Amino acid sequence: MPRVRELSPYVELHRDQWRELRRATPLPLTAGELLKLRGLGEQVDLDEVAEVYLPLSRLINLQVAARQRLYEATTTFLGEDCRGTKVPFVIGIAGSVAVGKSTTARVLRTLLARWPDHPRVDLVTTDGFLYPRQELMRRGIMHRKGFPESYDRRALLRFVTEVKSGAERVSAPVYSHLAYDIIPGAENVVRQPDILIIEGLNVLQPGPRLTVSDLFDFSIYVDAHTEDIERWYVDRFLELRHTAFADPASHFHHFAGLPDDEARAEARHLWHTINEPNLVENIKPTRPRATLVLRKDADHSINRVRLRKL
Numbered sequence: 001m002p003r004v005r006e007l008s009p010y011v012e013l014h015r016d017q018w019r020e021l022r023r024a025t026p027l028p029l030t031a032g033e034l035l036k037l038r039g040l041g042e043q044v045d046l047d048e049v050a051e052v053y054l055p056l057s058r059l060i061n062l063q064v065a066a067r068q069r070l071y072e073a074t075t076t077f078l079g080e081d082c083r084g085t086k087v088p089f090v091i092g093i094a095g096s097v098a099v100g101k102s103t104t105a106r107v108l109r110t111l112l113a114r115w116p117d118h119p120r121v122d123l124v125t126t127d128g129f130l131y132p133r134q135e136l137m138r139r140g141i142m143h144r145k146g147f148p149e150s151y152d153r154r155a156l157l158r159f160v161t162e163v164k165s166g167a168e169r170v171s172a173p174v175y176s177h178l179a180y181d182i183i184p185g186a187e188n189v190v191r192q193p194d195i196l197i198i199e200g201l202n203v204l205q206p207g208p209r210l211t212v213s214d215l216f217d218f219s220i221y222v223d224a225h226t227e228d229i230e231r232w233y234v235d236r237f238l239e240l241r242h243t244a245f246a247d248p249a250s251h252f253h254h255f256a257g258l259p260d261d262e263a264r265a266e267a268r269h270l271w272h273t274i275n276e277p278n279l280v281e282n283i284k285p286t287r288p289r290a291t292l293v294l295r296k297d298a299d300h301s302i303n304r305v306r307l308r309k310l
């Protein structure tokens with residue numbers, strides 16, 4: 001009798017098993033380049049790139065080719081000629097605030113772009129699809145920033161649909177952490193990439209209608225214990241006082257001069273009233289939907305990987 005565990009659609013691998021799956025994939029990144037991709041407080045080093053991200057880039061490379069063959073099967077069925085048509089492969093990256101999604105997205109983008117078969121990799125973060133501050137206020141949801149209802153989900157779905165449909169030029173709005181708002185008129189332009197990465201808290205949300213996650217060819221959930229993420233959030237907040245908050249233009253400039261204990265209390269308040277509830281109610285429940293879960297330990301290192309095999 002097979003054990004129930006063996007019937008699971010997932011396979012769990014420790015880092016030392018996962019790293020073997022790199023096979024002969026070369027490491028196309030230097031320590032200097034990696035430093036530029038690393039977000040505030042993140043620890044990723046070249047060992048982690050080699051042992052975690054290179055096997056992942058190999059898996060995605062194989063899946064890009066397979067997805068193209070599937071697309072060709074459908075066009076053959078429809079009697080259409082799809083020669084020369086490539087459909088962008090779309091990857092979603094989800095996870096809590098402060099878990100390190102943006103570093104994962106940037107490292108993956110750089111590695112994937114170094115494969116000769118898909119050099120054009122674009123990265124878009126969903127914060128550009130947050131409603132502008134005025135609209136959030138009109139809806140009375142300023143304190144719900146990052147919750148599913150704070151995004152223009154229709155615009156996000158339209159954006160990804162247009163990119164997948166092969167549109168020559170598609171643009172996304174741009175969010176500024178500094179202004180704590182959408183930048184009027186700013187655009188993030190995407191022009192027929194081979195791969196599009198969409199990174200954001202709630203990208204794996206299901207919905208009653210078609211949602212952006214239905215258009216993903218691969219998805220990643222960056223995971224860690226909630227208490228570790230809270231600590232990373234608070235530590236980053238303390239650090240931001242000396243960097244982003246120090247800018248007089250920053251929405252959070254009034255926090256720049258706070259002593260440690262008051263800043264810590266402020267960060268904890270933001271965590272417990274906004275980001276933790278969003279993690280528990282909305283983000284974490286989407287984890288089973290991800291193709292791949294990267295599990296981080298308390299020191300930020302990725303030590304376990306769960307892959308959906310079926």
Ligand SMILES: Nc1ncnc2c1ncn2[C@@H]1O[C@H](COP(=O)(O)OP(=O)(O)O)[C@@H](O)[C@H]1O
Nearest residue numbers: 039040096097098099100101102103177178244
């Ligand atoms: N208030 C802020 N001011 C400036 N930069 C910020 C602020 N909050 C977050 N960031 C930066 O924005 C990026 C995304 O952060 P976040 O949404 O928490 O996702 P993650 O930590 O999972 O990448 C990170 O690089 C972070 O350092």
Ligand SMILES: CC(C)(COP(=O)(O)O)[C@@H](O)C(=O)NCCC(=O)O
Nearest residue numbers: 125126127145146199200201270274
């Ligand atoms: C901008 C964010 C909603 C994240 O956006 P994402 O790109 O993940 O959709 C988040 O980083 C944020 O600012 N949350 C508000 C609460 C806080 O400042 O911690």
